[in-house]
Amino acid sequence: MKNMKKLILFFAIIITFSGINVLGTIRNYEVFAEELTSGVQSVGAGSSHSIVLKNNGTVWTWGGNADGQLGDGTTTQSIEPVQVTDLADVKAVSAGYSYSMALKNDGTVWTWGANDYGQLGDGTTINRSEPVQVTGLSNVKAIGLHIFHSIALKNDGTVWTWGRNHYGQLGDGTNTPRREPVQVTGLVDVKAVSAGHYHCMALKNDGTVWTWGANDYGQLGDGTNTPRSEPVQVTGLVDVKAVSAGQYHCMVLKNDGTVWTWGENYYGQLGDGTNIYRSKPVQVTVLTDAKAISAGYYHSMVLKNDGTVWNWGLNNCAQLGDGTFTHRREPVQVTGLVDVKAINAGGYHSIVLKNDGTVWNWGDNKYGELGNGTIRFSSIPIQVFSHH
Helix, strand or coil, rough: HHHHHHHHHHHEEEEEECCCCCCECCCCCCCCEEEEECEEEEECCCCCCCEEEEECCEEEEEEEECCCCCCCCCCCCEEEEEECCCCCCEEEEECCCCCCEEECCCCCCEEECCCCCCCCCCCCCCCCCEEECCCCCEEEEEEEEEEEEEEECCCCCCCEECCCCCCCCCCCCCCCCEEEEECCCCCEEEEEEECCCEEEEEEEECEEEEEEECCCCCCCCCCCCCCEEEEEECCCCCCEEEEEEEECCCEEEEECEEEEEEECCCCCCCCCCCCCEEEEECCCCCCCCCEEEECCEEEEEEEEECCCCEEEEEECCCCCCCCCCCEEEEEEEEECCEEEEEEEECCCCCEEECCCEEEEEEEEECCCCCCCCCCCCCCCECCCCCCC
């Protein structure tokens, strides 16, 4: 009898790693024939899940779902795309650590998933498996989130935040957590925002960059390691057109196509050829002609004007997409990937949207976050599938 139990367990393990979980934690396991090619306009990667926005305003997710971050009314993991419940007319999406966010065309913001610190912004700390509206927030044009806090940019150039605040990452001059949005102190004329692990970034219309929150790795870029509960200007940085905050590092793209980074650099995620932490911006080595950036947990992504994608940093789950598990201190090209128009770096996986509307991703897949009907990782880009 003991040998029979061992044999059953052995086959259960084999089946699980083939993409079929006999315990029922993965809902979908058939082979999918129809490719997700119709009308995708933006993509996002979280810690263990992925999100896409289609041209028809609907939102689709896949991967881990323990806290309801897929937004389909369940907490069941999915290895193929599922539609977010009762959500339409969306113009932007973002995925974080166990929760998700959407911006609708009417300027309202909707969230779902984990809510331990009020990061959903609905005035509670209750997890949600379906979208809820962020309280008292309207006229929004851009959104961001990371692990336990969220950020929104309004059309009037003001910035609003909510969630955890123990390092001052909400930027309101306090360390008080907020379950509803509060305005970032003294920050106006902003055109882009991004949320990191315990810090935030804002890009102003004059091309300067401002940061606040934790600063133990120099991630605020002001030449110190002092945490800030109100915005400070990044040292010596001008003419910036895009910003992206990672776990403990930051990236910016300048108008001349160069990329600059600062903060933690243990895995080479700053891309300057070293493992030296930086409290002021340094230029990414041998990289020019960039048109988009994205900072993941411990890796970084760039989309060049020629449609190729370049990554560097941690590669323990093959999130760099170069066919290896080798960490990189300088940019390497993602294998066989061209004609890309949008990128997003997640926790341990990466996702891109091509000009033909197809979605491709690579890296970790233990929760089905690659959306290809399996739970097998990939060290090179694979296409997301759906039969919807």
